[in-house]
Amino acid sequence: MTVETAPEQERIGTGAGGSAWATIRRGLSLTPEFRKGLVGTLALAVVATIGKIIVPIAVQQTIDTGIGDGAPDMPYITRAVVLCAAAVILTALASYLMNVRLYKATESSLATLRVRGFRHVHDLSVLTQNTERRGALVSRVTNDIDQISTFMQWGGLMIIVAFGQLFVASVLMVIYSWQLTLLVWICFIPLLIALPRFQRWLSRAYTVVRERTGDMLAAVSESVVGAAVIRAYATERRTAERIDKSVDANKAAQVRAQTIVGFVFPLTEIVAAVAIAGIVVLGVRLGVSGDITAGQLIAFLFLITLFVSPLQTATEVLNEAQNAVAGWRRILGVIDTPADVADPGDDGVELPRGPISVAFEQVHFAYPGGPPVLRELSVGIQPRSRIAVVGETGSGKTTFAKLLTRLMDPVEGRVTIDGHDLRAVRFSSLRARIVMVPQDGFLFDGTLEENVRYGKPAATRAEIQLALTELGLADWLDGLPAGLDTPVGQRGESLSAGERQLVALARAYLADPDLLLLDEATSAVDPATEVRLARALEGVTRGRTAVSIAHRLSTAENADEVLVFDGGRLVQRGPHAELVAEPGVYADMHASWVSAAHS
């Protein structure tokens, strides 16, 4: 396998360009479920928010009618309290409905986005997929979406509630006294201005925490994944030191972030207390001049509490908002990355099944920004022929396989099957007719049967059994503890590398393609088994076209024709017997193979 570095390959977007608003708008435009009924939800939110000022109003009414000249107006107060209680229950109901609607809308829309992103990752070309680590791709459809979800259901709601709360409180305040309202705002405005700065500190601190956590997890995993090597080299102490260092660095970063929160969080309390003291001082002066009643003044003290919680949580909310926007960018980055090797879909050609012929016409390929790896390749493969492809690492043989299976498209020229340009053939048709068995036999966590069935979802157990028998694997299967029901483990890890390749081969064979392409597909199998397998394959591929990227001499010897690649060019082709007789790349390779095998 060659290491593919693709410096200028179309990378999966990070959506770094564009404002946060543009990102959110684009995100919402992709999720109709969220917009549907949004007006109703917002209306409920308004009702729920208005509920917050019931208590201050009730306090004002009680004080102003309850004290002063003699006996309080009890019937009036009772009526007011009952009315307010009804209003509280009503707003609680509104709040419940709003919550449920919000959860439903956000979760449905995010599920849609998640599934769409997931599907699109599979639609991206292999090259594009390889520009990003698998874990990062996974997080785009998991953690990043979860972050949006947390924000929409808590932070986003807090923003709406906070603004609503500050607004209705301010309106009521202005009705009671514009002078005191002004005072309250003068007290809180410096805090509002400082909040984004606090949030930046916090966000930086959390970024450090995330990095340290990553380091810590990497260090911890060494003690598990590297257990054998650590013991064999007696490096327990060194490993422990490295782990301890990373664990402590992580702890220090967490404590630091927590300390910032610890200092920022109570600031609101102090500002609120200053505002309350100011209200008392200014309020009694206004009271003396008759501009305000005692009830109104006391109601102000209650109204201040409505300022505290939005501002206390503001840094956290802002932080979450930032994360959510980042999450949105990353999921949109996936969805907006064009699938550069695209399925023509319904416009494409559907080819009938049957023997398949392939032609490469003046094909040229280079990885983006890299030197050409395949030049001016023109070659035809006859139906039903068995082809072996040989060449050193980096000769272009793997590229040849990827172009033939349309994992990539040529930069120039075209590849055709049965005379049709591959780019015009529907994926459903193409994948049914041409199947590649890659070198790394990746298996899904499940039983052996399930993995073989992946090649043909409708296959019965008997068919699967038959396929394995036809490949000469019945003895091997019988030797397994639970036969077809043997669990293969995560990524097939319970089986040996060679056994994984056997299952991968059976899976491809069951798919019953017209052209089977083996990319060093039996490299990890022991020699005796490999020879048996080669013989069986010869039988089962009769009548089909078979292309093998060869890593062993015998494969090339048995082929109808050998394609020899060197430095990105097809330098020789013909049957083994002819090629070995003429001086050239193949004869040299053959000589070194023979000497290796017989020395």
Added chain:
Amino acid sequence: MWKIRHWKETHRVANKVTSAVMRQGLRVLGVAVRAEKAVFASAVVASALYGGMTVASAWALGWATQNVIIPTFGKGEIAAGALWTGVLLIIGTALLKSIGIAGRRIFAGVMQYRMQARSRRDVTKQYLRLPLAWHQRHPTGQLLANASSDAEAAWAPLAPLPMAVGVVVMLVTAAVGMLFTDLVLALVGFLVFPAIAVLNLVYQRRLSPLVTRAQQLRAEVSEIAHESFDGALVVKTLGREDLEAERFRRRAHELRDANVAVGRVRGLFDPMLEALPTLGVLAVLGVGAMRLSTGDIVSGQLVQVAYLFTLLSFPIRALGWVLAELPRSVVGWTRVQSVLEAEGSMVYGEETPGRDEPATLAVSDVSYSYGETEVLHDVTFDLPPGRTVALVGPTGSGKSTLVQLLVRLVDPDTGRVLLDGTDLRELAYGKLAESVALVPQQTFLFDDTVRGNVALDLPMPDEQVWAALRVAQADGFVSGLGAGLDTRVGERGTSLSGGQRQRLALARAIARRPRLLILDDATSSVDPQVEARILYGLRDRAEASTVVVVAYRLATIALADEVVYLDRGRVEDRGTHQELLERCPGYRNLVTAYEREEAVRAALDADAALGLEETEVSA
């Protein structure tokens, strides 16, 4: 998939805040409190200050109402002295409260993160201490989770714990304060606050199974995405994108439904928890007005109690937060404990093997089993010093297990492995590693520089590192890396190809100048030509050593002085390659598979040619 099982287990064990879980959870908290007494005490003191000052701030407001506001509106003039006292009380209590909040948060964080770090260090120490056989019995993913998410979950309730303690202080102070203020108003409080607490309990009991289920599904969704993206090439080459999308969609929709179910419960209880204290304030106002009219209280007291209700309604939920974290905490703690309590370790002796000449190794009557299945039966052979021996056998014959015994990654059930005549079990810790180096089949690189990966903890001049890299045929690509020996490789470093990684692992072994070098199919990803150069380099090295190679390739076997042929866990034969070819059918069958294949084919081709001629003749 283990993760899913992991979560299912969580689901079963801890979906309810039962009294048993509560008791266990409190015990876990007790462990933390004992471990971090000073920090916990500081957090509690700070939180108590916060709780007391919250009540005090309501009292200050009541005082200001009674002594400043009401007199002013009554008499029409300001009592300046009382006014400034009121201002001082309000700001003073707020300052103390803020100090309490900051202290509570910071100390709670310190305690939580310290305990997490402690668990992580302890767990990984166990991982390093426990024998490899223990590791082989536990899935990798589970062990990683024990050190990360379980250690985190175990101590999660420590974050809200001090606040909860503060809230208790707050409630007690408030209750006492209200009793002194007015019995009737206190009665309203005694009805409302227990109601909030009970509602909270019901809330958490309803919520926690739903949250657990959502977490479980989140793990499953992530697992599917991981697996599916890892297998992207297979998905693509078989055209199974739709199938995968459907698999993912089903689980993603289950997650959506689970999250909506969580939302329903939250949506129901949160407004109730908010409405209840509000209704309490209204009740206070109604009842208070009546008490005012009968002259039992003054307006300042009414304001004070009403304000107290407003302030208490939110913090009282902290009790619920601790409760909500307890089930997860118990599960996390139990898992961490099961690692910490795992028994068994390698016992080392005192012996020190020699240092200079190549080692002699003898395996005598060794048997080894995985569980019930014996995979090695009475294996006996010896490795004379300075010789290169190939260990050959079909897949599953026990080669890798045998290799693990040779470097004492595991101990035999019966029999002995002797290095220079000393049982491996009698060697002192670290002594075996000084003499013997293994290059395992699965390459493992540390998240470190090239130098760090080769030298590990041995002090080693760069020339020695380069020399080892040269023998391993790795000097070429290493000098091509951006920072040479200082280039970071491994999990989070520069990505290397399989062959390059194998060559670094080989250099690591060579750099220690081992007296016995064991290569377990360690060059499988290396080009044959490069492999040949490596093997010649090993043979021609200045420091001679005994070498064991596990191999299939004839070229590799050919470099060995002798072959030990292993089949189904037994040594079937031993001798030179030539001798075994002649007398051991199993061996012949295995190593000459390709040649025989050629021969058979040649014969078939000849037959076919003959047949063709015959056809021509008959035509």
